[in-house]
């Protein structure tokens with residue numbers, strides 16, 4: 001009997017943003033404000049003159065930042081305005097990193113029981129290749145949602 005019960009046991013792994021909690025127009029407005037405020041803060045930053053003077057000693061300057069890769073254009077222009085010469089700017093693919101981290105967490109779970117992983121990331125085709133490596137007991141599904149809150153793109157709230 002016990003074995004039978006455990007055969008039917010399922011574990012749900014559920015995402016929050018755009019899955020359990022949906023962002024409406026107002027939430028995106030606040031998201032927009034937070035990005036605007038972040039940029040306003042960054043515009044107040046001052047260049048480190050001593051480091052700037054040292055950079056010409058190097059043949060190649062690669063700037064590696066934890067800023068999100070969606071901020072690359074803003075960052076490029078901020079650096080150029082500050083007179084910083086660089087060869088390459090690399091920002092952080094945060095969303096990819098978070099998705100990979102989620103996969104490693106699900107991968108580390110005990111898979112004797114079936115796992116259903118519900119996340120809006122499964123609405124994106126990009127992940128399909130990577131997901132083939134998941135355990136056969138792991139089923140991935142996008143959230144079901146009401147038509148009212150369905151919007152074409154991610155609120156992006158969770159990864160900044």
Ligand SMILES: [Mg+2]
Pocket residue numbers: 015016017018019119120121158
């Ligand atoms: Mg999400």
